Amino acid sequence: xxxxxxxxxxxxxxxxxxxxxCSIAKTPLFERRFxxxxxxxxxxxxxxxxxxxxxxxxxxxxxxxxYWRLMRRGSxxxxxxxxxxxxxxxxxxxxxxxxxxxxxxxxxxxxxxxGLLLDPRHDIDAALLSYRRVFWSLALFSGVINLLVLxxxxxxxxxxxxxxxxxxxxxxxxxxxxxxxxxxxxxxxxWARGEVMIRMSAGLDDALGERIFDAxxxxxxxxxxxxxxxxxxxxxxxxxxITGQGLIALLDAPWLPIFLLVAFIFHPWxxxxxxxxxxxLISLALWGELATRTRLGEANRLGVQSSIYVNSTLHxxxxxxxxxxxxxxxxxxxxxxxxxxxxxxxASDRGARxxxxxxxxxxxxxxxxxxxxxxxxxEGQLSAGMMIAMSLxxxxxxxxxxxxxxxxxxxxxxxxxxxxxxxxxAQHPRERLRMPLPPPTGAVRLEQLYVGPPGASQxxxxxxxxxxxxxxxxxxxxxxxxxxxxxxxxxxxVWPAMGGSVRLDDAEISQWSHDALGPHLGYLPQDIxxxxxxxxxxxxxFGEQDxxxxxxxxxxxxxxxxxxxxxxxxxxxxxxxxxxLSGGQKQRLGLARALYGHPSLIVLDEPNSNLDEAGExxxxxxxxxLKAAGSTVVLITHRPNVLAVVDHILVLKDGIQQAFGPRGRxxxxxxxxxxxxxxxxxxxxA
Numbered sequence: 218x219x220x221x222x223x224x225x226x227x228x229x230x231x232x233x234x235x236x237x238x239c240s241i242a243k244t245p246l247f248e249r250r251f252x253x254x255x256x257x258x259x260x261x262x263x264x265x266x267x268x269x270x271x272x273x274x275x276x277x278x279x280x281x282x283x284y285w286r287l288m289r290r291g292s293x294x295x296x297x298x299x300x301x302x303x304x305x306x307x308x309x310x311x312x313x314x315x316x317x318x319x320x321x322x323x324x325x326x327x328x329x330x331x332g333l334l335l336d337p338r339h340d341i342d343a344a345l346l347s348y349r350r351v352f353w354s355l356a357l358f359s360g361v362i363n364l365l366v367l368x369x370x371x372x373x374x375x376x377x378x379x380x381x382x383x384x385x386x387x388x389x390x391x392x393x394x395x396x397x398x399x400x401x402x403x404x405x406x407x408w409a410r411g412e413v414m415i416r417m418s419a420g421l422d423d424a425l426g427e428r429i430f431d432a433x434x435x436x437x438x439x440x441x442x443x444x445x446x447x448x449x450x451x452x453x454x455x456x457x458x459i460t461g462q463g464l465i466a467l468l469d470a471p472w473l474p475i476f477l478l479v480a481f482i483f484h485p486w487x488x489x490x491x492x493x494x495x496x497x498l499i500s501l502a503l504w505g506e507l508a509t510r511t512r513l514g515e516a517n518r519l520g521v522q523s524s525i526y527v528n529s530t531l532h533x534x535x536x537x538x539x540x541x542x543x544x545x546x547x548x549x550x551x552x553x554x555x556x557x558x559x560x561x562x563x564a565s566d567r568g569a570r571x572x573x574x575x576x577x578x579x580x581x582x583x584x585x586x587x588x589x590x591x592x593x594x595x596e597g598q599l600s601a602g603m604m605i606a607m608s609l610x611x612x613x614x615x616x617x618x619x620x621x622x623x624x625x626x627x628x629x630x631x632x633x634x635x636x637x638x639x640x641x642x643a644q645h646p647r648e649r650l651r652m653p654l655p656p657p658t659g660a661v662r663l664e665q666l667y668v669g670p671p672g673a674s675q676x677x678x679x680x681x682x683x684x685x686x687x688x689x690x691x692x693x694x695x696x697x698x699x700x701x702x703x704x705x706x707x708x709x710x711v712w713p714a715m716g717g718s719v720r721l722d723d724a725e726i727s728q729w730s731h732d733a734l735g736p737h738l739g740y741l742p743q744d745i746x747x748x749x750x751x752x753x754x755x756x757x758x759f760g761e762q763d764x765x766x767x768x769x770x771x772x773x774x775x776x777x778x779x780x781x782x783x784x785x786x787x788x789x790x791x792x793x794x795x796x797x798l799s800g801g802q803k804q805r806l807g808l809a810r811a812l813y814g815h816p817s818l819i820v821l822d823e824p825n826s827n828l829d830e831a832g833e834x835x836x837x838x839x840x841x842x843l844k845a846a847g848s849t850v851v852l853i854t855h856r857p858n859v860l861a862v863v864d865h866i867l868v869l870k871d872g873i874q875q876a877f878g879p880r881g882r883x884x885x886x887x888x889x890x891x892x893x894x895x896x897x898x899x900x901x902x903a
Contacts, residue, residue, distance in 0.1 A: 340642045341455075341635065344424040351417050358410040359468035365403040366613050367479070370606035372396045377602030411460075418460045425452065428647065429638060435645040438711065439671040446528075447521055448641060451634035458631035463624040469617040476614035480607075484599060487607050490589060491614050494582040498575060498615065502622040505571040506629070512564035513626075517633070519557045526550060575622065579615065586611040651730045657721040657737050659687040659817035659849035661708070667716035668700075668707040676715050676872070677703045683867060683877045687817075690840060690850045692860055692880070695869035701853045702743055704869070705822045708851060709740045721818065736760075739811035739819035739848075743826070745803045752780055753787040756809045766814055773842060774809035775835025776802070800827040805835075812839065819843060820851045825859060837862055860884075 372392060380389045433448040458464065473495065481488030530537070530546050537543050590604030599607070621628075662684040669676040678700045685691055693701050706712040707719055710726045719726045726734070735758075747755050756767050767787060771777035779802060783789040791798070798806065804827045811819055825833045833856070840862050843850050852859060860866070866883040868876040876883050 363472040370609040374602035374606040418456045432645040454634040463627045466620040508567040509564040516560035661685045662720045665717035688847045690863045692863040693853045699869040700872040739816035741811040741821045743822040745807040770809040770813040773839040776805035
């Protein structure tokens with residue numbers, strides 16, 4: 218039986234881990250080392266039972282692993298040596314423990330169903346944990362800044378109690394000079410803290426931007442109603458939370474007890490007043506959160522729906538204009554907007570009441586502090602300078618609470634963005650590194666292929682079997698909704714197989730990296746999409762431009778002369794979607810993109826649907842040239858004119874393979890079928 222490296226040392230570390238977890242279990246998590254990265258208020262329950270037990274070998278692929286389980290009323294904390302933790306964490310997840318955690322020499326990490334704790338196995342958490350030393354630096358900066366905010370109170374107290382009574386100008390000058398120096402030092406520290414936060418935010422964007430972009434692309438590929446713009450908005454929200462007042466409030470929050478202690482040192486009654494005001498403000502903030510959370514969540518959800526609806530609607534503006542559909546569509550959008558506004562108004566009404574109460578408490582607190590100070594001065598318990606200093610200190614003590622209250626919505630937005638991004642990255646993990654394979658020659662084999670849209674339970678294509686040699690040309694024919702476009706998507710790897718396989722040179726297409734395989738594939742979808750860039754950029758697939766290959770692709774697609782008549786030729790900029798081009802020009806440009814670089818396998822879905830006679834002739838000539846060059850071509854078509862250059866024909870109907878074989882044999886088999894007269898004239902045996 219295999220032994221996991223490090224498992225043999227588990228018992229030796231039992232005593233150490235026992236002390237560690239027992240101490241952690243009695244301590245709020247946000248007091249641990251990584252507290253500056255934590256969002257949420259989850260705490261460890263006290264431990265009532267601890268036991269050591271092995272994991273079932275079946276769950277760990279036969280590995281011998283021990284782990285510690287801390288239990289309290291049915292909830293558990295699972296702990297193990299880091300060397301063994303990754304082996305069985307997924308297996309333990311099947312048992313649905315309340316906590317899964319590991320201890321390393323540097324930090325404790327965990328995941329809870331209700332809290333947001335940092336787990337280095339997750340992309341966002343790993344990026345945040347890579348900045349834990351920076352967080353410690355920010356905490357140090359904040360500590361210095363919070364100490365220096367006491368300077369105005371001390372300066373005021375010294376001026377009132379020493380300078381005005383002694384009437385010593387030298388003392389006033391020196392005190393003012395010292396105060397100005399400390400103010401300048403505080404400003405420099407705040408500037409440094411801001412610069413560090415900005416650079417940390419930029420670093421997180423660099424670390425996560427491409428990963429999140431790839432995940433958003435993967436989701437758009439799998440979900441037609443995905444909103445990729447929301448993903449980038451979530452990343453911006455998370456970045457702004459780090460550079461905004463939210464993180465500053467989190468860094469300043471631990472200083473509230475220190476300011477309360479200073480207030481009690483000034484006078485017990487002043488400390489009591491400060492504590493009561495802080496508790497009232499915190500209570501109002503929690504009330505506001507509970508009162509507005511549901512409505513704001515509903516408004517955000519409806520806002521996302523509205524954004525998706527507007528994008529999908531305006532994308533078809535020409536159809537809307539031509540068919541007079543704007544009125545009904547606008548009415549549907551208006552109803553959705555009314556629901557959003559109603560939810561926001563309901564939340565804003567409650568929030569406004571709580572905000573006014575908060576302002577009343579804050580302003581009243583300042584006056585009460587002055588009144589209390591004056592009373593204590595009259596009773597001889599304080600000096601006039603201490604009275605003024607108390608008032609300033611009260612504002613400073615309540616500042617972290619007020620900043621936290623003002624930043625609460627940003628905290629909530631950041632938490633929701635974090636959750637959405639974490640879910641996105643978990644659903645679309647980073648593509649694993651694959652061993653590079655030799656460039657494909659173009660030989661294709663489909664074995665019992667079952668394919669359907671991503672997420673569908675039933676396949677569209679069922680049991681497709683055929684093979685093509687290098688340089689073969691295949692025509693796929695059949696009635697509408699027979700699965701022809703589904704076959705095209707499966708052959709280029711856009712839709713993964715639900716069963717069976719698509720093989721290029723005997724290797725399953727899933728074994729190829731998309732970036733490595735892409736240059737060897739040509740694909741023309743039925744709905745052609747061009748991108749914002751020049752004509753040359755679109756033909757070269759936005760990669761490194763090779764002028765000879767670009768012009769060759771344009772010539773093969775029969776669009777070279779047309780491009781030369783554009784205002785700037787191949788450098789002519791195209792708007793999103795190829796704005797300004799005709800349907801035939803878009804199709805030829807898409808064909809040139811598919812032919813760029815002489816791919817080994819080319820899949821063309823209805824390439825002649827928008828072509829005139831000259832364009833169709835150019836298509837036939839291009840297919841003949843590709844065949845002569847050794848490229849394998851799969852052609853989906855309804856028109857018989859291009860069948861003269863194909864070697865094989867595949868007939869599909871209702872997702873079932875009806876026939877496959879050489880062109881002449883399949884055409885001969887189809888001859889008795891009504892409606893094939895036009896097809897028969899396309900050619901005889903290959």
